[in-house]
Amino acid sequence: MIRIAANHHQGEPTAVRVDRFPDRCPLCHNGIQAKYLDVAHVTDDGIRSKLELVFQCPLAKCQALFISRYSYILHTAECYELPRFPTDGTLSG
Numbered sequence: 001m002i003r004i005a006a007n008h009h010q011g012e013p014t015a016v017r018v019d020r021f022p023d024r025c026p027l028c029h030n031g032i033q034a035k036y037l038d039v040a041h042v043t044d045d046g047i048r049s050k051l052e053l054v055f056q057c058p059l060a061k062c063q064a065l066f067i068s069r070y071s072y073i074l075h076t077a078e079c080y081e082l083p084r085f086p087t088d089g090t091l092s093g
């Protein structure tokens, strides 16, 4: 479990937890240890809560920035989970 500081739409700070960081770059598709760029945003429409984190690919030949989208899991309080298939929740291209 990884604890991070996030912000809501109006800028209010909040603390969240995620299950893991992405282990694959959605642009170059290599296995990576994604570099978290300390940008986290929570979207809450009153029904469900989503979390977006900004990462960078650490590979010199890529260096791409990407956003991973986490969804809230009801049965695990306060934890956001990365989709099972990274490309499902990640912006590419």
Ligand SMILES: [Zn+2]
Residues within 6 Å of the ligand: 025, 026, 027, 028, 029, 030, 057, 058, 059, 062, 063, 064
């Ligand atoms: Zn990459």
